Amino acid sequence: MLQLVIVTKRQVEQGPTASRAAAGIRHLRRKRGWTLDELATRLADAGHPLDPPGISRLERQERRLTVDDLVALAVAFDTTPAALLLPDTDNGEPVPLTETTSGSFAASWQWMRAESPLGEPEAAEEAVPSVRAVQFAEENHPDRPPGSRHSPAVNDMLQRAVQQVIKELERKESDDDGR
The missing domain is CATH 1.10.20 (Histone, subunit A)
Known part of the structure; x- marks a missing residue:
């Protein structure tokens, strides 16, 4: 008896930051004019081999993005992990960071750059820091x-x-x- 198995590709359930990172990887790769093969070569040069289908699965959210992937991608793109995790333009909407936490565009970037805690009210210039x-x-x-x-x-x-x-x-x- 012959049995037919159908394998379907499905998105991996991820939070808002991982989803944004997946889109950011694709956006930055295309902005730089790199193919999947070129990015794979750069990742291998960074000591984190990931084949083109693996990169494609990351971009389509069919594979989880690990912290090691994130850092290697930032090295390969010569950018920071923050640039892959946060939006690059302010659309006026809060930036979702987890399912229950968000911040403004500016506050999210300040937090990611370790300039101020997330949710810290903006202090007057002469104010004593909390x-x-x-x-x-x-x-x-x-x-x-x-x-x-x-x-x-x-x-x-x-x-x-x-x-x-x-x-x-x-x-x-x-x-x-x-x-």
């Missing part, structure tokens, strides 16, 4: 010396805060001397 923002900067900038892991804007805010405290202490001290 404890959460300072902790975020410390945890996400190990490349900077301790105490200077903040963005220049956060460092400026911290300097202004210290100056305000010093002025307040000097004022109190002069008030105490005047008694």
